[in-house]
Amino acid sequence: MSGALLEVTDLRVDFRGGGQVLRAVDQLTYSVRRGQTVAVIGESGSGKTVSSRAIMGLLPPTAKVTGSIRFDDVEMVGLAEKTMRSHRGRGVAMVFQDPTRSLNPTMRIGGQIREAIQTHEKTPRATAHDRALELLELVRLPAAKERLEQYPHQLSGGMRQRVMIAIALAASPKLLIADEATTALDVTTQAQIMELLRDLQQRLGMALIMISHDLGLAASFADEVVVMYAGRAVERAPTQMLFAHVRMPYTRALLDAIPRLENASHAPLAAVPGQPPNLALREPGCPFTPRCPSATDQCRQHMPAFEEHEPEHMWACWHPCEEGVAR
Amino acid sequence: MSTDAPLLDVRGLVQEFEVRAQGGVKSGIVQAVSDVSFTLAKGETLGLVGETGSGKSTLARAILQAPRPKAGEVLFEGTDLVKLRGRELLRARRQMQMVFQDPFGSLDPKWSVTRIVEEPLIAFRTAARGERRRQVNEALDRVGLDPARYADRRPRSLSGGQAQRVAIARALALDPALIIYDEAVSSLDVLIRAQVLNLLERLRAEMSLTYLFIAHDLALVKQVSDRVAVMYLGKLVEIGPAESLYREPLHPYTVALLASIPNPDPTAPRAPVTNTIRGEPPSPIDPPSGCRFRTRCPRAQDVCASEEPPLRKLADGHLAACHFPVGGRESNQTAPALAGGAPHDAAASDRHA
Numbered sequence: 001m002s003g004a005l006l007e008v009t010d011l012r013v014d015f016r017g018g019g020q021v022l023r024a025v026d027q028l029t030y031s032v033r034r035g036q037t038v039a040v041i042g043e044s045g046s047g048k049t050v051s052s053r054a055i056m057g058l059l060p061p062t063a064k065v066t067g068s069i070r071f072d073d074v075e076m077v078g079l080a081e082k083t084m085r086s087h088r089g090r091g092v093a094m095v096f097q098d099p100t101r102s103l104n105p106t107m108r109i110g111g112q113i114r115e116a117i118q119t120h121e122k123t124p125r126a127t128a129h130d131r132a133l134e135l136l137e138l139v140r141l142p143a144a145k146e147r148l149e150q151y152p153h154q155l156s157g158g159m160r161q162r163v164m165i166a167i168a169l170a171a172s173p174k175l176l177i178a179d180e181a182t183t184a185l186d187v188t189t190q191a192q193i194m195e196l197l198r199d200l201q202q203r204l205g206m207a208l209i210m211i212s213h214d215l216g217l218a219a220s221f222a223d224e225v226v227v228m229y230a231g232r233a234v235e236r237a238p239t240q241m242l243f244a245h246v247r248m249p250y251t252r253a254l255l256d257a258i259p260r261l262e263n264a265s266h267a268p269l270a271a272v273p274g275q276p277p278n279l280a281l282r283e284p285g286c287p288f289t290p291r292c293p294s295a296t297d298q299c300r301q302h303m304p305a306f307e308e309h310e311p312e313h314m315w316a317c318w319h320p321c322e323e324g325v326a327r
Numbered sequence: 328m329s330t331d332a333p334l335l336d337v338r339g340l341v342q343e344f345e346v347r348a349q350g351g352v353k354s355g356i357v358q359a360v361s362d363v364s365f366t367l368a369k370g371e372t373l374g375l376v377g378e379t380g381s382g383k384s385t386l387a388r389a390i391l392q393a394p395r396p397k398a399g400e401v402l403f404e405g406t407d408l409v410k411l412r413g414r415e416l417l418r419a420r421r422q423m424q425m426v427f428q429d430p431f432g433s434l435d436p437k438w439s440v441t442r443i444v445e446e447p448l449i450a451f452r453t454a455a456r457g458e459r460r461r462q463v464n465e466a467l468d469r470v471g472l473d474p475a476r477y478a479d480r481r482p483r484s485l486s487g488g489q490a491q492r493v494a495i496a497r498a499l500a501l502d503p504a505l506i507i508y509d510e511a512v513s514s515l516d517v518l519i520r521a522q523v524l525n526l527l528e529r530l531r532a533e534m535s536l537t538y539l540f541i542a543h544d545l546a547l548v549k550q551v552s553d554r555v556a557v558m559y560l561g562k563l564v565e566i567g568p569a570e571s572l573y574r575e576p577l578h579p580y581t582v583a584l585l586a587s588i589p590n591p592d593p594t595a596p597r598a599p600v601t602n603t604i605r606g607e608p609p610s611p612i613d614p615p616s617g618c619r620f621r622t623r624c625p626r627a628q629d630v631c632a633s634e635e636p637p638l639r640k641l642a643d644g645h646l647a648a649c650h651f652p653v654g655g656r657e658s659n660q661t662a663p664a665l666a667g668g669a670p671h672d673a674a675a676s677d678r679h680a
Contacts, residue, residue, distance in 0.1 A: 043516040044487075142606065156607045157379070186378035187543060189607055191587035191600035213517060216589035220597060239593045257521035258591055259550035265569045266372075266528060266551065271521035275486055291518075 004070075005174055005207050006032040006055065006092075011067040013050050013059065013231075020280045024050040026231040027306065028067070032175065037201060037208040039218035039239075041254070042228035045276050048211045051228075052177050055209075056094050057084040072174065089120050093168035097180040099160035103152040109136075109163055110148030116170035135166040140196060158189035162196070169200070176201070179211040194221055215254055219243055227251045230277050230287035233306055237313040247313065247320035250288045286317070294319040332405060333366035334504060334537050335390070340364070340399035342382070342389045346612060355612040359385040360396070361561040364638075367505070372531065372538040374552030374569065376545050376584065380611055382561040383541050387507045390539075391423055392416060403505075421451055424498035428510035430490035434482040440467070441478045444496045451501060466496040469533070471526060488519035492526070499530065507539045512547070524551060545584050549573055554644075557581050560611055560619040563638060567645030575654055577647035579603070580620050618650065626651045 013025040025047040032038050042048040053059050055069055057076065069076040071091055079087070096102050104112055113132035117123055123131070129148075136144035139162040152160055161181065168176055178197060182190035198221055201208045210222060218225045218239065225242050227235040227250065235248035246252045256270035263269075274291040277283070286292070289299045298318050306316035340363045348354035360382045367373050377383045389396040392408050401408040408419055427433045434443055444463045448454065454462065464474040470492040482490050491511065498506055508527070512520045528551060531538060542548050548555055549569050556566040557578065565578040576582045583604035590597065605623050609615060615622050621631040630650055638648040 043518065158607050186607075187545075187587040188378065188583055188600065188604050191589075192604075194589075195599055195601065214589060215517075216591040219591045219593040220589045243591070243593050254517055255591060257517045259524070259544075259546045260591070261546050261549055261573050261585070261588065263550055265549060265553060268525050268528060269521040269550065271525050272518055273522070275488065275519070276516075 003033045004031045005034045005036075005072060006209075007068070007070040008051070008055070009068040009070070011051060011054060011069060012065070013047070013054055014064045014066075015062055016064065017062055022280045023282060024063075024231055024279060025054065028228075028231075028233055029306070030226050030233060030236060032207050032209060034174070034207055035201070035205050036224065037198070037210065037222045039210040039212060039222035039225045040228060041212055041215055041218050041225060043213055043276060045230070045279065046228040047231040048228050049179055052094070052179055052209060052211050056088060056092055056177065057081070058088075058094075086120075089116070089171040089173060091173060092175045092177060093171070093173040094177040094179060095161070095164050095168050095181040097183050099157065099164045099184075100152065102164055103160060105152055107151070108148065109150055109152065109155070113148075113163070113167055113170060116167045120171035131170075132166075135169055136163070138169065138200065139163070139166045141166070156189075157185055158193060161185060161189075161193055165193075165197070165200070169204070172204070173206065175207045175209065177209045177211065180213070181210075182217070183212070183214075197221075215251075216258060227254070231279060232287070232316065233314075234288070234317070235315040236306075241313055245310075245313070247309070247315040248317050249292050249294050249319070249321060252321050253291070294321075331369065333402075334369040334371075334404060335367040335539075336400075336402035337366070337390060338364050338400040338402070340386065340389055340401065341397045342385050343397050357611050358561050358614060359611060360389060362399075363558075363561075363563045364399075365556055365563065365566055367537060367539060369504070369537055370531075370535055371554065372540055372552045374548030374555040375539060375541045375558065376543060376548050376555060377558035378543055378608060380560070380608055381558040382611070383558050384509050386558070387425065387509055387539065387541060390507070391420065391425065417451075421501050422504045423507065424501065424503040424505070425507045425509060426491070426494050426498050426511040428513055430487065430494045431482055433494055434490060436482050439479050439481060440472070440485075440493050441474075443482075443493055444500050447497060447501050453501070462500060463496075466499045467493075469499060469530060470496045472496065486519075487515055488523060491515065491523055495523075495526070495530070499534070502534070503536070505537045505539065507541065509541045510543070511540075513542060513544070527551065544588075545573075546588050557584065560608060560614050562619055562648065564620065564649070565645075565647040566638070567642070567647075571642060571645050575642065575645075577641050577645065577652040577654060578620075578649045579624050579626050579651075579653055581647075582653050583623075618648070626653075 009029050011025055011028040015022045015024055028051055040048045054065050059065060065077055110132050113135055114128040117128045117131050132148060133144055136147060141147055141159055141162045182193050185193060212218060222239050224238050226233050229250050235251045246255060253272045272291045277287045285300045285302060286304055289295045304316045304318045306314055308314045340360055342360040344357045344359060345353055346355045346357055363386060375383050390401050403419055411419055441463055444466055445459055448459045448462060467474045467477060472492050512523050515523060530536060540548060540551055552569045554567060555569045555572045557564050559580050565581050576585055586600050586603045609622055617633055617635050618631045621627040636648045636650045638646050640646050641652055
């Protein structure tokens with residue numbers, strides 16, 4: 001399809017260690033169009049972060065990546081580190097969960113942004129300085145000029161995350177990956193940062209992948225949602241369609257487990273039992289089977305294919321939720 | 328809920344910490360908790376919400392006298408804990424337990440699950456070994472961990488949800504009256520969090536426990552609470568029944584917190600949160616004069632800087648500390664309209680029609 005900026009096809013990531021192979025990502029397929037916002041949602045161990053690091057080429061050597069990641073018509077899997085470097089930043093940039101650990105504590109904010117600018121393009125110091133100021137103003141950091149001279153510890157968590165976003169934008173990437181970028185922030189700050197990201201994305205025509213555990217955040221900000229469980233995509237659809245017609249029981253379970261303000265106090269939450277599977281023990285069948293209210297023998301023995309069952313709506317389930325199934 | 332004397336009655340609680348610059352020179356005082364008062368009835372759950380630095384965890388610790396507050400009273404079953412010393416304080420503390428956010432940080436990695444849960448029983452010399460073991464097994468059963476499978480495990484072989492269940496079992500071991508949960512489910516995955524929340528609700532009913540439930544997530548807090556208290560920069564800014572606090576929030580900060588919650592319904596109308604709040608909290612070392620929220624408040628007027636608004640009753644059991652409360656109850660005061668509106672203003676006016 002035209003306009004696909006990123007096409008991930010049959011991505012698999014294996015980690016070897018301790019005499020076992022851990023399949024962190026399996027058969028992952030999705031695409032991101034230019035300017036689009038895609039949310040990749042999942043819990044710990046779902047493979048959402050590992051798959052995004054594969055796109056960035058940031059996985060350790062113990063990881064074996066197979067399948068295809070095409071970005072702007074260039075195959076990324078198997079690319080040499082040197083070529084990968086120019087892809088990072090200019091093509092794809094990433095903002096991580098913890099801005100404190102991503103910033104150098106001994107370097108002024110201005111220097112860190114200048115470094116990001118000059119890494120990608122030979123720029124005179126004065127020009128880089130002006131550009132750094134522009135970037136801080138772009139991410140609406142209050143008193144941007146003074147901040148250039150400050151150190152990370154002088155900034156609040158929300159301000160540091162704005163600086164991280166400014167650094168990520170330094171080389172005008174076509175795709176920004178925000179990996180739980182607002183999870184460590186306070187609620188009111190989270191909402192402000194998300195609004196900033198959406199605004200920047202629209203103004204700069206950037207594509208955005210939001211990696212998150214929060215379906216609520218996806219509903220508010222994404223065009224399309226990919227739900228992952230145990231390393232696989234289990235449901236994918238445009239946001240409105242997904243929330244109106246949830247098909248995969250796992251997505252349903254996630255939605256029902258979110259406390260909502262409309263719920264009466266002390267109303268029990270619909271909670272599925274059990275825990276996510278051990279990724280080192282690859283059993284046949286659907287990995288959600290032991291926790292799924294609709295599971296049958298078929299689910300235990302055969303893995304359902306992840307297919308487009310309705311236009312634009314893909315899921316992997318033998319017994320998808322019917323319309324209007326009680327929440 | 329009962330109408331008897333409250334289990335916990337906190338009056339004018341103040342907690343401050345000195346900040347020292349390099350060389351040990353005193354450079355300021357963090358006003359972590361400033362003049363906070365509330366009561367907690369037996370069997371009730373009070374939710375306490377606020378962002379980082381609002382003083383909610385400090386408040387919890389000051390209640391437990393660890394460390395002791397700078398001023399104020401903490402009446403537990405009518406006795407002021409602040410005045411208790413030594414053995415008497417220990418005996419009172421047995422009635423109060425706390426569960427923290429990070430179970431792995433609060434469980435000794437070298438100890439077995441049994442030893443972890445048994446420790447408080449040993450510390451308080453409650454019973455002989457055989458009886459203690461029976462109590463440990465009972466506590467593990469209560470939190471849904473089969474003693475036969477988990478008794479000998481170490482924390483590292485547990486998942487986050489299981490480890491938090493162990494921490495809850497340890498809190499239950501002494502059969503306390505009050506349990507304080509400090510962000511106890513915040514680091515758990517969504518599905519596991521729902522399991523643990525349901526567990527807490529079941530335990531409360533089964534053991535007639537009283538909870539102080541601290542979290543930054545207002546929707547989460549509302550799910551388990553009878554009443555909710557909102558803190559901002561060391562001050563209690565609003566407290567009231569969970570339902571009315573959510574339907575008719577009075578304090579602009581509560582409105583902003585409500586507007587910040589991402590709605591899992593993509594079709595829901597959404598006003599930008601920047602209409603309800605600006606920027607980030609100022610430092611608690613030198614908080615703003617008057618109302619501490621005024622620097623971020625879209626309704627702030629001159630009076631907000633000069634006069635501190637007292638916490639006052641504006642509806643049944645519902646108090647807020649604001650000169651210009653949301654919802655227009657103060658018809659003599661002309662408050663500027665809040666751009667975008669409070670998220671639940673429509674519901675509020677319906678009820679008062």
